[in-house]
Amino acid sequence: MTPDESAAAPDATPAKPPTAPIHLRPAREADIPTIVPLLLRLKRLNEEFDPLLKVREDAEAQARQVLRQQIADPKAVVLAAEGIGPDIGKVVGYVRAIVRERPFYAPDFEGVILDIYLLPLYRRRGVGEFLLQEVSAALKAKGAGIVTAEFPAQNEIAGRFYTKRGFRPVTAIQARSL
């Protein structure tokens, strides 16, 4: 797990049933140019929380490469959220997650949510809730028995988002410079 592999939850409130003003679909290679800026926004937000999450100079090229690889990877889930109404066809958010083996713990596989990002105007409308449900289902379909989320320890908004939805801290990662 690297600092890059972190997720910040959008500032969303639960809505039941989710009535998301978006259309969610698997991301395609053609989405990469529109997802990269969103991914960079998320990483820059993470940078605000901790200097050890400083965004690399080459983050943009990295983002393109990682997305290309994960969109093709059957063990990864990348979803694109398209806006509706005037934003129809525009990617306004995305989710990125992977399935990871747990060699010592049961269940054997966890679905790890690495990124959830939504443009501000799509927050607080139940979209985050919807994204979480959809990505959880996709990860389960790929064999994950639990779902985890990674985000900066100082991101209280993300922390609240997940704990409200039944998540709890399981593994702590602490860091210092070398």
Next chain:
Amino acid sequence: MSESTAASEAPLRPGRRKAKAASAAARRSESATDELGRRAVELSRFYGGKIETVPKVPVRSLHDFSLWYSPGVAEVSRAIHREPDLSFELTGRWNTVAIVTDGSRVLGLGDIGPVAALPVMEGKALLFKFLGGVNAVPVPIRVASPDQLMSTVEALAPAFGGINLEDIASPKCFGILEELSKRLEIPVWHDDQLGTAAATVAGLLNALALTHRTVRESRTVLLGAGAANIATARLLLALGHDPHRLSLVDHKGILDAERHDVDELMLRNPWKYRLALKTNGGGRSGDLAAALDGADVLVAASTPTPGAVRPEHVRAMAKDPIVFALANPDPEIWPDEARAAGAAIVATGRSDFSNQVNNSLVFPAVFRGVLDARARSIPDEIVLAAARELARGAERRGLSAHHILPTMEEPEVFPEVAAAVGDAAVRLGIARHRLSHDEFLERARTLMGRSARLVRALARSGLTSPMPRAPSSRRRAA
């Protein structure tokens, strides 16, 4: 009313000459400001500060001390102990406010700390007393965090009937005002937000009327997204301004919902973030020029950068635009320049031009009103009531492009504003003293008038020394 607008525009055609005059005005104002500064230091030294406490009861002989102090005073304490609200009747609490600052954003001087802020707070206390009849105590405090500031103010609250927060940096000032207003049962005000915003809105209401506009239909650009304009935006929205016709612009350009720094704002300045989402740039993105294209109103309240607004910006606005250039001492654009570029109405923060947007038009009257109503807080409805009454005050003397706000020489307006504030507190159900309009007005007139009489009486009796003259060498130079 359109006549006077036209009249004021007529002599403004020769643009170049006016622009030259503007820079001359800038130079003049600079040397005048220097001289005022020297004089202020001299006089501060001569008088040893600007305010003092004076007993307000007779002391016929030292025996009276047994009434004003021990043993008599013990019964007064017992009464208040039984019923704490009696502190508003049996002590001066009803008319005493604290001027609290951490010195983190003093005038245009920046973070100069609490001690250096003291002369400013003393000056503010003088204005409070002279204009509002309010006893104000300067309380600059050395604190390490907003939490410490808030707990300190909470700890101080028993001594005061109200709290005036002053010169606290943005964005922490927003959270501090919000939170203290919740925690305290006495009114809390942050003048850099509310005072400026109320005066701005008052001026705008009249400027809009003069140019046959309404708040609802106007396209407005706020340049600068600090304490004043964040509050102004909130008030305009409360007045029914269409958020999609309201653009906030700062040094990074138009504040829209997808600006690159918007997530950072969510964390560091949620007030600005919320406006970014709500206005979404007024449907625009880009720079000031993009925002101003076709706009009806510009309110510039930015970090002073002369020339931040250029004549071509004003020329690109709608016909007969309204330009408020409020940076002090140098406005974002000089009034003559703005008018030469077509501005129908111009306001600044300076007293040497017409239409001064001045906090002093607001805070003494607002505090007079909330103190007399013994209000529990100062919600935006009260701020708007003050702004509307201030606008009406200017209207009573006749509106023109050069008179959209009362000047400080129209003191009859201030008790009216105080009474409007008192009425609003009663209407909102937050007044402990539910007086009638006439009672509020009468009380405000008496208390506000008393201070000026007091100052004059002290001067007449020689208890306040006459002002020493400036050294003759400098008088000649000036």
